[in-house]
Amino acid sequence: GQNIDQPTEMTATEGAIVQINCTYQTSGFNGLFWYQQHAGEAPTFLSYNVLDGLEEKGRFSSFLSRSKGYSYLLLKELQMKDSASYLCAPLDSNYQLIWGAGTKLIIKP
Amino acid sequence: IAGITQAPTSQILAAGRRMTLRCTQDMRHNAMYWYRQDLGLGLRLIHYSNTAGTTGKGEVPDGYSVSRANTDDFPLTLASAVPSQTSVYFCASSEREGNGYTFGSGTRLTVV
Numbered sequence: 020g021q022n023i024d025q026p027t028e029m030t031a032t033e034g035a036i037v038q039i040n041c042t043y044q045t046s047g048f049n050g051l052f053w054y055q056q057h058a059g060e061a062p063t064f065l066s067y068n069v070l071d072g073l074e075e076k077g078r079f080s081s082f083l084s085r086s087k088g089y090s091y092l093l094l095k096e097l098q099m100k101d102s103a104s105y106l107c108a109p110l111d112s113n114y115q116l117i118w119g120a121g122t123k124l125i126i127k128p
Numbered sequence: 129i130a131g132i133t134q135a136p137t138s139q140i141l142a143a144g145r146r147m148t149l150r151c152t153q154d155m156r157h158n159a160m161y162w163y164r165q166d167l168g169l170g171l172r173l174i175h176y177s178n179t180a181g182t183t184g185k186g187e188v189p190d191g192y193s194v195s196r197a198n199t200d201d202f203p204l205t206l207a208s209a210v211p212s213q214t215s216v217y218f219c220a221s222s223e224r225e226g227n228g229y230t231f232g233s234g235t236r237l238t239v240v
Contacts, residue, residue, distance in 0.1 A: 023170065052228060061218055061231035062171070106170070115186075116229065118163075118170035 021045045023119030025107050030125045031097055039092045039105050039122045047112020053081050053092045054106040056121065062106055065092070094124075102126045131155065134219050134232035141209050141239050149204045149235050151219035159222045160202040161229065162186075162194060164215040171218065177202055209239045 024042045031037040043051070050069035054062035068074055068083035068090065080093040092105055104121040111117055132153045141147050153160065158179045163171040163186075173186030177196040191213060193205045202221075206213055216236050220229040 061233050062229075063231070064228045067228060115173065115176070118172075120168060120170040 021111065021117050023107055023109070023117060025105075025119045025122045027120070028123045028125065030127060031094075033097055033099060033126055033128050035097050036093065036095050037097060037124065039094075039107075039124065041090045041092075041107030041119060043088050043090070043107065043109045043117070043119075045109045045111045045117055048085060049110040049112070049114055051081075051083055051090050051107065051109045052116065053079075053090075054108060056104045056106060058103070065105075097126050099126050099128070132219055132221055132230055132232035134217075134235050136235060137233070138236040139238070141206075141237060143209055143211060143239055145209050147206045147209055147237070149206075149217055149219075149237070151202045151204070151232060152200050153202075153219075153221045153230075154200065155221060155223075155230065156199060157221035157223050157230070158199070159224060159227075160196065161220045161222075162192070162202070162204045163218045163220065164188065164213075165218060165234075166215050174204065174217075209237075211239045213237065214239045 022044045053065040056062040066081040073082045078095045083090045104123045106121040107119045108116045135150045161176045162174040172188045175194040177183045180199045216234050218234050219232040222229045
């Protein structure tokens with residue numbers, strides 16, 4: 020079957036760095052997305068990885084290892100507004116996104 | 129309109145009633161999707177449409193139907209609502225299969 024595994028919740032301090040891990044098993048693979056979702060709002064696109072390696076975009080970076088079925092999202096210089104859920108979503112062989120339950124990130128002052 | 133518009137924003141519905149959730153996009157995206165999101169669970173795909181005139185079933189299609197008469201509109205209908213359909217419903221679109229999704233702001237539905 021298809022499965023996404025992310026930590027349910029993480030806590031970090033403002034100004035620090037946090038890494039959110041995601042492991043996945045899918046029927047085929049055509050890339051992996053990370054989305055951010057603030058409470059009560061819709062998910063918004065953060066990053067897309069299709070090849071192995073690190074993609075950097077400002078304070079956010081995303082890493083992919085296809086052979087290990089593993090990705091992480093790295094958030095630097097954390098701000099209070101980064102408190103949100105972060106959703107890992109690989110794209111399967113049918114080009115359907117498979118969604119994990121997400122990681123709720125709590126930022127403390 | 130800019131992006132995806134969903135209506136209504138929220139609704140309280142009596143069990144057994146019929147309800148249509150509306151979704152309209154102005155980006156000329158080919159693919160559209162309906163998801164439900166429940167506390168502690170990931171987004172679950174209800175139905176999808178890869179292009180106007182075609183639809184497909186997702187992970188949890190029972191009790192729901194969709195139509196895709198044109199590129200812009202993708203309504204979701206609950207024929208006879210039940211309390212287990214209480215959820216937040218998100219409509220999404222992508223330019224084509226494999227692209228990132230743009231989401232609507234969601235419809236919070238409570239069936240009592």
